[in-house]
Amino acid sequence: MVSADIDLSAQLGKLRLTLPTLMGSGCYGSGEEYAPLVDLTRIGGVVLKSVTRHPRLGNDAPRLVPVAAGLLNAIGLQNPGIDSYLEHDVAKFAGRPCAVVGSVAGFSVDDYAYVTERLAARDEIDAIELNISCPNVAHEGETFACDPDLAERATRAARGVTDKTLIVKLSPNVTDIASIARVVEAAGADALAVINTVRGMSIDVERAAPRLGNVTGGLSGAAIRPIAVLAVWEVARAVRVPILGQGGIETARDALEFILAGATAVSIGTGNFTDPRAPLHVADGIRAYLAERGYTRLSEIVGKANPEFRGGVRV
Amino acid sequence: MPALEMSQRVHETVVCDRREPVPGIVILGCRAPELARDVAPGQFVMVVPPSGERVSTALGVYEAAGERVSLMLVVVGPRTRELALLDVGDELTMFGPLGNGFALDAVGGDVALVAGGVGIAPLLLPAERALAAGARVHLYYGARTQRALVDAERFEALGASVSLATDDGSAGFHGYVTELLLRENRKHSALLACGPSPMLRAAGAAARALGVRAQLSLEETFACGVGACWGCVVPLDRASAQAPKFPAPPPGEARSYVHARICKEGPVFWSDELRW
Numbered sequence: 164m165v166s167a168d169i170d171l172s173a174q175l176g177k178l179r180l181t182l183p184t185l186m187g188s189g190c191y192g193s194g195e196e197y198a199p200l201v202d203l204t205r206i207g208g209v210v211l212k213s214v215t216r217h218p219r220l221g222n223d224a225p226r227l228v229p230v231a232a233g234l235l236n237a238i239g240l241q242n243p244g245i246d247s248y249l250e251h252d253v254a255k256f257a258g259r260p261c262a263v264v265g266s267v268a269g270f271s272v273d274d275y276a277y278v279t280e281r282l283a284a285r286d287e288i289d290a291i292e293l294n295i296s297c298p299n300v301a302h303e304g305e306t307f308a309c310d311p312d313l314a315e316r317a318t319r320a321a322r323g324v325t326d327k328t329l330i331v332k333l334s335p336n337v338t339d340i341a342s343i344a345r346v347v348e349a350a351g352a353d354a355l356a357v358i359n360t361v362r363g364m365s366i367d368v369e370r371a372a373p374r375l376g377n378v379t380g381g382l383s384g385a386a387i388r389p390i391a392v393l394a395v396w397e398v399a400r401a402v403r404v405p406i407l408g409q410g411g412i413e414t415a416r417d418a419l420e421f422i423l424a425g426a427t428a429v430s431i432g433t434g435n436f437t438d439p440r441a442p443l444h445v446a447d448g449i450r451a452y453l454a455e456r457g458y459t460r461l462s463e464i465v466g467k468a469n470p471e472f473r474g475g476v477r478v
Numbered sequence: 479m480p481a482l483e484m485s486q487r488v489h490e491t492v493v494c495d496r497r498e499p500v501p502g503i504v505i506l507g508c509r510a511p512e513l514a515r516d517v518a519p520g521q522f523v524m525v526v527p528p529s530g531e532r533v534s535t536a537l538g539v540y541e542a543a544g545e546r547v548s549l550m551l552v553v554v555g556p557r558t559r560e561l562a563l564l565d566v567g568d569e570l571t572m573f574g575p576l577g578n579g580f581a582l583d584a585v586g587g588d589v590a591l592v593a594g595g596v597g598i599a600p601l602l603l604p605a606e607r608a609l610a611a612g613a614r615v616h617l618y619y620g621a622r623t624q625r626a627l628v629d630a631e632r633f634e635a636l637g638a639s640v641s642l643a644t645d646d647g648s649a650g651f652h653g654y655v656t657e658l659l660l661r662e663n664r665k666h667s668a669l670l671a672c673g674p675s676p677m678l679r680a681a682g683a684a685a686r687a688l689g690v691r692a693q694l695s696l697e698e699t700f701a702c703g704v705g706a707c708w709g710c711v712v713p714l715d716r717a718s719a720q721a722p723k724f725p726a727p728p729p730g731e732a733r734s735y736v737h738a739r740i741c742k743e744g745p746v747f748w749s750d751e752l753r754w
Contacts, residue, residue, distance in 0.1 A: 190706065199484065199486035200488055218724065219727075220724075220731060220737060221711070224712060227701055229533055236701070238708050241711075244728075246725070384533075437532060438530070440488065
């Protein structure tokens with residue numbers, strides 16, 4: 164088996180990815196920012212930066228703090244709002260050589276329905292990720308992913324306005340992520356993105372003050388990988404819908420941990436900030452791993468390390 | 479895609495020379511012909527960490543000639559420490575050139591350069607460009623101490639005049655370089671500055687007092703370096719030509735500025751348009 168014959172495709176609801184590597188929301192812009200550096204035919208797709216009903220200026224600086232093996236951020240959902248986004252931005256996504264997943268954030272159940280309906284109606288958008296887990300907005304952002312009732316209502320509201328693939332992004336900042344996952348699955352999610360960033364903060368001891376403008380932030384990067392792998396492991400035992408695993412993936416072996424725990428595909432976010440070639444290395448490395456072991460399809464190893472993996476997605 | 483971005487690419491280079499003029503400040507020369515050809519004065523590169531697991535480091539391009547570019551770095555943490563340990567023959571991957579450099583079309587006949595510490599690095603290429611265009615160039619160069627004033631003689635050899643300042647008085651003026659700028663009170667047709675944020679704010683104020691518009695090259699932690707993550711923002715006047723296109727904020731938004739990305743709209747901004 165030569166590695167070029169390996170099937171790396173992945174199915175998330177109706178969304179068929181030729182490669183199992185999505186670029187995480189908020190980390191890849193709309194894809195065009197990286198187009199000079201990375202051949203976009205060699206990535207599975209881009210999850211766009213989240214858009215909200217109204218424009219948002221985002222948090223005041225500083226928004227980033229590099230920490231050991233990771234990055235703290237508090238961007239605050241800066242975006243032009245759905246009206247401007249549909250008018251000026253979405254048309255640019257046509258003809259991308261990879262999947263384009265829109266990302267919707269909100270502050271009310273009605274926001275999620277309204278923005279999802281308008282964004283999903285556009286042909287340039289292949290699927291919707293529902294960001295119910297942003298930790299960096301002053302009120303209510305992450306509450307949706309941390310409260311089963313709100314998570315259920317936001318998901319149901321979005322499900323009611325589109326037939327496109329609906330991926331709901333869960334927060335690790337909960338006691339029992341599996342119970343939230345079950346509720347969101349029952350409300351109609353086609354797939355679950357696991358996980359968003361882990362809440363954290365950093366203090367400048369010289370100034371005796373928090374480093375981030377927003378005081379608190381979300382931690383990403385290698386530091387959170389074991390947290391994320393465990394979350395995928397637990398969610399994979401609780402639901403049957405496919406899982407998009409993410410949290411600190413930089414190499415193929417990192418991605419394989421998520422896949423073996425039960426993720427059908429993976430997202431790379433902060434890993435792009437270490438090296439923009441990371442998504443290429445991840446796909447190539449997964450292909451080599453499968454070839455060395457005699458597999459012909461990525462789907463053969465999804466959940467392989469997880470005895471109680473329930474996913475019904477083996478193709 | 480705008481023409482500027484057409485020249486962006488990943489450069490897989492090898493360190494071809496290394497200098498450490500003072501402990502903790504390292505100049506790495508690399509063979510990167512396309513970068514050397516394409517970089518504009520004031521642009522930067524993102525340097526991929528050799529051992530992974532940290533975000534890339536933004537460094538202004540110092541020298542660019544022939545097939546060689548060099549980067550100047552000061553060791554301030556784990557990322558720069560790792561880069562400082564590189565030696566001749568080691569592989570080094572970087573991507574760029576990134577950002578918008580200095581506006582050099584209308585700098586006039588008498589250009590002031592104001593550098594704080596390793597903020598000297600992105601000022602060499604503008605100095606070369608301005609001198610080649612027949613302008614006079616005066617460098618105001620400040621650092622903590624005399625030994626940290628790296629390569630001032632290089633600017634003199636090019637034909638620039640130089641005034642030095644040190645925090646400890648070990649060379650030149652005893653005090654901040656921005657105080658020196660005011661004290662010498664020269665007339666300049668343009669002022670370009672790079673250094674830590676407090677120094678840049680002071681440089682902007684000094685430029686106003688001297689009646690010259692200042693272009694400031696901002697230092698900040700970047701994550702992506704290409705405008706994708708919106709992590710490196712600075713408040714900018716809505717009317718600035720560099721302001722990202724952004725609709726009017728909703729009622730209840732008290733802030734009158736917009737957030738511009740330092741890596742994308744910058745790193746060089748007009749001082750009088752910053753709202754920081």
